[in-house]
């Protein structure tokens with residue numbers, strides 16, 4: 001890997017097989033960036049514990065995620081792929097960083113406020129409150145200068161920048177202040193019309209879905225509820241299927257808009273067409289996915305290699321951290337024996 005490229009840290013929690021929302025919101029962006037930047041791809045398995053203590057599927061979910069990443073085009077030769085839990089320095093740096101941010105600052109985090117709107121501080125676990133601090137450690141351990149994120153993650157990058165500044169002011173310049181890089185097409189609506197596609201909401205199309213599965217799921221997609229019969233004029237801008245056409249079938253968008261609005265196009269035909277286009281975009285991903293699943297030795301090797309590279313990088317940073325903080329190994333000659 002070249003040292004002249006700027007560094008990117010990007011990661012996801014391993015919550016199961018990935019869906020087209022991940023492809024559109026993150027993976028396409030990561031793949032596009034991997035030639036211009038030096039990327040580190042983190043499987044945030046410890047982060048997953050902030051909201052779910054059931055670890056039964058954590059390992060399998062991590063493997064599924066590696067397969068999806070590689071199938072989507074992440075090149076592990078350019079970008080190490082690794083699990084957070086396998087690089088102990090994440091937790092070490094997290095501990096040091098947790099001394100540099102107040103609980104009041106973390107409680108003001110707007111993303112947290114959204115997530116725990118229905119909870120109170122009595123039920124919020126310490127690790128959930130502090131997860132932006134672990135995220136800061138994830139990013140700064142690799143001296144990440146750029147972090148590709150959606151709008152909702154920008155406040156976390158601000159906390160990372162504050163922590164980096166605080167560390168540098170206290171002990172000397174070790175860390176960069178990373179910049180958020182907003183993803184262009186940040187969010188794909190769920191099949192149910194919800195703002196976000198999410199496994200827990202059951203409104204997803206998976207990267208691994210067959211054309212038949214895609215067609216079946218697409219049948220359930222929410223369209224314009226005022227277009228009841230085929231010939232009723234429709235409003236494409238309130239229709240989830242139309243938003244998928246915009247992403248996966250841009251060439252036909254003007255024609256679909258025209259025919260939907262005039263009533264010449266019915267939702268059944270429109271959904272069938274959309275299913276075919278989504279399936280066509282996913283076909284090479286599914287093919288690569290199947291090949292990877294048939295060669296798990298290769299997938300495990302990708303992880304082993306990525307984790308070794310991440311550990312080496314993390315160890316270098318922690319040496320600098322201890323040196324700056326003067327908590328490193330003490331040289332024998334410097335010990336003042338009384």
Ligand code: SF4
Nearest residue numbers: 234239241260267270
């Ligand atoms: S015709 Fe297509 S774009 Fe129009 S409402 Fe139906 S599914 Fe949506």
